[in-house]
Amino acid sequence: MLQLEGICAEIGGARVLRHVSLTVPPGGRVALIGRNGAGKTTTLRALMGLAPLREGKVSIDGRDCGAVPAHRRCALGVGYAPEERNLFGSFTVRDNMLLPAQVLGLSGRECQRRLEAALELLPELRDLAGRKAAGLSGGQGKMVALGRALMVGTRAIILDEPLQGLAPALALRYVDALKRLRSALPDVAILVTESSPNLLKSLIETTFIIERGEVTQA
Numbered sequence: 001m002l003q004l005e006g007i008c009a010e011i012g013g014a015r016v017l018r019h020v021s022l023t024v025p026p027g028g029r030v031a032l033i034g035r036n037g038a039g040k041t042t043t044l045r046a047l048m049g050l051a052p053l054r055e056g057k058v059s060i061d062g063r064d065c066g067a068v069p070a071h072r073r074c075a076l077g078v079g080y081a082p083e084e085r086n087l088f089g090s091f092t093v094r095d096n097m098l099l100p101a102q103v104l105g106l107s108g109r110e111c112q113r114r115l116e117a118a119l120e121l122l123p124e125l126r127d128l129a130g131r132k133a134a135g136l137s138g139g140q141g142k143m144v145a146l147g148r149a150l151m152v153g154t155r156a157i158i159l160d161e162p163l164q165g166l167a168p169a170l171a172l173r174y175v176d177a178l179k180r181l182r183s184a185l186p187d188v189a190i191l192v193t194e195s196s197p198n199l200l201k202s203l204i205e206t207t208f209i210i211e212r213g214e215v216t217q218a
Ligand SMILES: Nc1ncnc2c1ncn2[C@@H]1O[C@H](COP(=O)(O)OP(=O)(O)OP(=O)(O)O)[C@@H](O)[C@H]1O
Pocket: 011, 012, 016, 034, 035, 036, 037, 038, 039, 040, 041, 042, 043, 083
């Protein structure tokens, strides 16, 4: 379970999150919907320990994360696919996917097992596995970022505007991939942000709305 309780955050002295509370239950499918600049990315960054909190508490599976630095949060089973993807262009898709599992210190065997499981769930990545990330299209890169999040996201994956900028057909393919994950990994929660709920309707159980840093449940 992912839980944000009364989170407040500032960037450059400006209030960006105002007492944000949001819960993602185990295996839950939750969307956070808001316009550009509403605070979606900052909310996810707060969850991952990448945005400093002024107030409030983040917990993962009941564990208070106040003292857990960002680079250890994925060890709690949370995989994060940031909006900008942040792939290493000179690495292959395979190596980009393996990286977070290797950083966690998982054995080579476990890394390979997870890679195979992720490629099984996202077969479009199998053909790309040996390609350098620099040569991928935006849509392919988003799929790789999803696969990479799955490598460590044994409890939850959080996806920041994964459909943003995708052509409608690609966006539907991405949502189909998420639906496959829902069936294959029912215990892995998904928290996804978007500016519009339309394409996510068939996937999502609970929707939160964020407006000027304030979150309400739809
Ligand atoms: N590095 C920064 N410096 C100054 N202001 C920032 C910075 N990052 C975010 N902000 C401001 O914080 C607010 C929330 O930004 P955030 O990126 O969380 O919103 P968002 O809902 O994810 O929007 P987008 O869809 O544009 O990514 C915005 O008003 C934005 O201008």
